[in-house]
Amino acid sequence: MNIQQLIEQIRQKKNYLCVGLDTDITKLPAHLAARPDAVFEFNKAIIDATKDHCVSYKLNTAFYESQGLKGWEAMEKTLHYIPSTHFTIADAKRGDIGNTSSQYAKTFFEVLPFDSVTVAPYMGEDSVRPFLEYENKVTIVLGLTSNKGSNDFQYLKLEQSSTYLFEEVLTKVASWGTPGNLMFVAGATQASQLATIRNIIPDNFLLVPGVGAQGGSLEEVSKYGLNKNAGLLVNASRAIIFASPGEDFAEKAGVVAKEYAEEMRSYLGV
């Protein structure tokens, strides 16, 4: 799915929710945990219960890679189970010298046919370009992240312009691509900066993690982040997929996803 199709899905479904499949095996419900294909079974049930209330799924690859071959297989099966009406994100946060980035791009755009992948921009243009070369795929570059450590570097003031480093990252990276192939991560916990971010990149989609478990406000994010195409994908992982530790985990995930979707509909004004 490309950005235009994502915009169409948001119009149809009237929400901009991304469900994060951060499937931590230590948190699986007891009745599933011992099953040989537990991670996939869990994801399948979550997808069945939430797909009518979201437009996207994000698989944080760390939760799969940490399980070795079995985890990788569960990631692949999950990706193929996600309906083609939903935008898929490999949250892998890659980026390396050019020929290595090309291999990462091949991994997450071809071998695993995700629609998008998250990329860390720290190594500069040649580390991001190999991802942008793919037509109809989307590169999601870290702009201003949701964690406490974002203060360490992203808020450093640049001497020449007195802007923050993250602002320079947004300005420069945006010139490497288009709103059709480039999104940016902006943490929901950084809502006070969203107006600034929107000034720098009015048209790019923002992937906004940090509502739910990290305490970001969906209302604030929507107020400052929405643009004419919605332009937002707001992710919640733990708050949805681990809404209940019991046998009703999928049902409860569906309820929470629906609540987010309904709140989003009110902000879209449709």
Ligand SMILES: O=C(O)c1cc(=O)[nH]c(=O)n1[C@@H]1O[C@H](COP(=O)(O)O)[C@@H](O)[C@H]1O
């Ligand atoms: O790139 C991301 O998705 C990301 C960037 C960021 O700044 N903060 C952040 O939390 N994330 C991811 O978003 C998800 C948040 O999960 P929850 O806090 O459980 O909703 C995790 O997969 C994080 O790795």
